[in-house]
Amino acid sequence: MKMQDLQYICKLIYESFHIPVIYINENDVVELEFTSLNIESPFHTSKQEMLKPFQFYKDHFPFPLFVTTDYYENYFMIQVMDHNQYKGTIIVGPTLPYDLTNERVNALIHDMPIRKDLSEKLVHYYELLPRLSNMKFINISMQLYYMLFQKTLDPADIILKNIELGEDLLKIEDPHVAISQKRENVSFHHDFMYEKRLFQYIKEGRKDEFLKIYKLSPEKGELGVLSKKSQLRNSKNLGITAITLATRAAMEGGLHHEIAYTLSDLYIQNLEELTDMKTVDAFMEQALSDFADRVRKHKQHRYSKPINRCLNFIYTHLYEDLTLTSLANLVDLHPNYLSSLFKKEVGISIAEYIQRTKVDEAKSLLTFTNYSLLKITTILNFHDQSYFTKVFRKYTGVTPKKYKNTLEKGQ
Template sequence: MMNHPHIDEMDYVCNMIYTTFDLPVYAMNANGELLFEQSAAYIHHPMYFSEMEMLKPLFVTDDPHHFPVFRTTMFLENFFSITLRTERAFQGIIIVGPVLYSTLHEESLTGMLNELQLTNEKKRMSEYFEALPVINQLKVISISKLMHYMIYKMKLDTVEILRQNELLHTKAIEIEHLHVHISGSGQQHRFHANSILEKKIYQSIAKGRKEELTAALTAYPEKGIFGKLSRTSSSRNSKNLAIAAITLGTRAAVQGGLHPEIAYTLSDLYIQNLEELKDSRSITQFANSALHDFAERVLKHREQKYSKPINACKNYIFSHLYDEIKLADLAEMTVMNPSYLSALFKKEVGTTISEYIQRTKIEEAKSLIDYTTYTLSDICTLLNFHDQSHFTKTFKKFVGLTPGEYKNRTERL
């Protein structure tokens, strides 16, 4: 059941968000009056006379309250707001921001100021943007989900937040112009994706059918784009769509039998790396590769049918990759004789327990090299190898390259 908060009780929530994430937070009552704020370290916008002037366009009384609403200003600042409502009435709004999703480079700043005819304010605006917090969009969405949960005790989904915001902003277009937008989309062949084709993509992942997935993804340029999830940036739009696709691909992979921990960890890594890409083409290619990886992993999982004790061993090994894993622990966990368990594992999996542990740790090491900034020494320690020499020898045994060679090759790709 949804909580029904009162604006006067929100100072604790606002203070927690401010102190934890260093984001400016404002609370306004139903009359649009600023009740309290947390923004001590924040440099005020030089183009506004007061904070209220900046916040006024963000005070929208008819915003829905069941999800955070995101807005981007003409200055490329980002805010999210959470409307406070009881069963009876509108109570007010909490506004969080401004924040940048990525560093605003000088070239972008110059272009924006030229468009706004504010070139003489470059020094003050540059100082202002340098002081703004820079947090990638996915994390900002997570912060908004946390704050919304603190207020309403509702669990929200990232993809649903993106879609609801797109629907909300689409409604802002005057209805009499709707036929113009449809006509324009038709002339440019920019139709939203066929729902059957979209379903086929995620069914292909769930069933581990890579060829069908490739065919469905290839058909997308013919069927049209997904839609538009950002009005200010084509690359941001591509990233939003890719995040949605990866999130849905993750669910499909779990549905197909992939271990949830593996699926969600992969999803996090993919989305984190996605944020580093700059152009739409690279973003789309990366998202397609992620979906193919999910399908391939589901396929491997579906091809492997093991007994209950062996599946329990595999899950234990995966869950304890960063620990020292001993045969005695596995035997105790499965309530089996160590020798018998070893023989059964070799019979079903085709490799010894120790070799399987080593191989799985090396696969984890490859992911850490590919998707994190950990040093090779850090990875060696994290995965509980005896020493660097042992790590290097084991890595080369399964990969054919030393960790250093693998890292150098990956960085060149």
């Protein structure tokens, strides 16, 4: 890519979103910079010192990499490559979490071991930084990536790839690499459907889906404030509430109550021992996802290996046309034997299990999306809307339309 094209793209991102954009070349020299002169970090004495945490990773990663500093500054990086050779890195940021209100800033500063004069500079610095939801920040990274490489990205893939890199990158002293890790762990005063979906995934043992939406803050609403004086105490209080709700969801998902309560006590005790926000955030992600993982393993332990493979295949291919023959080929068993084994272990036939699972998915789509009945019928591979309605009513007692209307009245 020509430098003039790179300059145009970086300038366009800065002027469109008013977020600082810097390009450093392969020698770690700043070649392009678009930023407001008023935004100067009180934590660094020079630009070189500020950029130091971003010079640690030269291996190729073909997606935006998200970084959050110890002071809640959010950045993302995109590498510029030429014939598989590293040429430089575009750094976009800093921004702040959209829900970091002035009250929470004061509580956060209260927990920082810094001088009073630096506290005042920090308040001013935070006032100048743009505040963005995590989803918007991810969308900006996708837009920049497309402008550079003409390649589309999926936000869920970006999240999971950042998680996979997380263990190595967390060894770096300054940045805590994860997507939107600097928000409170679970929201109780904002989007009720977001919270409901989080704990529904724990109940169902769907760890990957839980992690995908856990990393994304809702666009509206604010987090509950359970301690006005200390942001660390506030995070711990919210964490304790989240663990309590996750414990209940895991028991509803089949996890034995003694195991669930023991985990709850252990996690709350460990949570109270933590001394900084970054560790609390990482701990809560691990704790809540562990509940989901344990529910999944509990469900799998009930069945033989062939049946578990079928259940996993149905779950991951639910939007496809699932048949007894395709499942039999998957586990290398005769269709009649698989059918008999499935009903013996699961208690219902394969056809009924697929229908029930698709109806459960349809309920989720009706609850959490604006999809029309026709679209849900089509993507779940029902023959037609009339047949979908018949199957849905068979297992729920109501039509999809009435189910949707009941949800809307309840909200």
